[in-house]
Amino acid sequence: MQLLSLIFSFAVMSLPTPQMKLIPGGTFDMGCHDTLGTDDELPIHSVTLDSFWIGNLTVTNEQYCAYLNSAYHQATIEVRQGLVYATGDTNVFCETGGAADSGSSILFSGDTFTVSGNREKHPMVCVRWFGAAAYCNWLSAESGYSACYNLATGDCNFSRDGFRLPTEAEWEYAARGGHYSPYYTYPWGDNRDTLKANWPQSADPYEAGANPWTTPCGFYNGELHQKADFQWPGSQTSFQTSDGANGYGLYDMAGNTWTWCNDWYARRYYDSSPSHNPTGPDSGTPMPDGKPYRCLRGGSWYNATRYPGDHSRCSNRDPAYYRGPGDPNGPWFHISSRVVRPWREAGVSEGVMLNGKNVISVTSPCRQTATIRFNLAGNSPAGLTVRDLTGRLVLSCPIAASPFVLPASSLAPGVYFCRIENDRSTAEAKFVKSY
């Protein structure tokens, strides 16, 4: 990536750009590989997943607010006592803040939703499972994909091409970042590095002022951040982060906020989980209040840590019931979501990013050359990188205009991922080099 860094050295990026990362399908041993887990993380079992896209960041307040305003003016949602519902329905989508002091940074004026407290780039918290699913459906419609969720029942149609919440297996596979030898406890390794994630008492400059003590999405990117740029509530004038991105370039897979999975939580699901693309049980294990709950993953600023064992280990599973000490009436100020989309094998590969549709296509399979066509937002110079299935960089070069003819004769036969990015956009596609 050195060449890309050089190309983009003129652009000072203080936070990562929201984008979808292509996670190559494969097989892994799902479950707890250390001694910190509980029996719901066992037995370790082999799971094979198809390729999928996943957001490199959790959904931000700004992104969710755009959905709320769009949905409100289409009259598909309504606000009652500070809570957002589907019009005429009883499933809560999310809380709003202000008078309710819920920890939500979303304000509702009676007509318009806005983000308060300089938290536009922070994760959208106080979102319920149905609200996270509704956002997926909206994003699908906005991007020209078919919606996955029936919002009356919560059923997910996995054959659709739209956005949805990750299955538990997808989440854990993505969180591990492609590292299997050995299996790590956290997305970056085995060390509890508090400069790589927003954990309780991690001494970050957001551990002051009003809840929630979230950090902006992707804040832990290795940069020295300045209070002048972020206007954080703490008194520090600067804060040096470590790069918490994992092997797939995903941020905040540990800490900051718990994120919703598609699956119901069943304590002994791993005893009978299918080995190929498991989508969770048909219903959840009843919690002490008698109700089933959906799964949360990743730990949060509020309770990433717990001894023995950590909530933000890659293998940790918890139902939404156990989100805080006031179960089941604890606050939702540390719950957010992250979206996925299925990867579809096709003769022509295509990629799309979150904020706008940016298409990339590659002739596949290719032999001597691969023709890459792309349409990126923004006019700044673009860089091309090609990686093999293991993530090894095999080619990196600047790329000016579409189409670009990639010399492929020196590539070993196999599957490759090509990625084009500039300061505003990223698009990724998979292609096959044949014999």
Ligand SMILES: [Ca+2]
């Ligand atoms: Ca913290």
Ligand SMILES: [Ca+2]
């Ligand atoms: Ca657990």
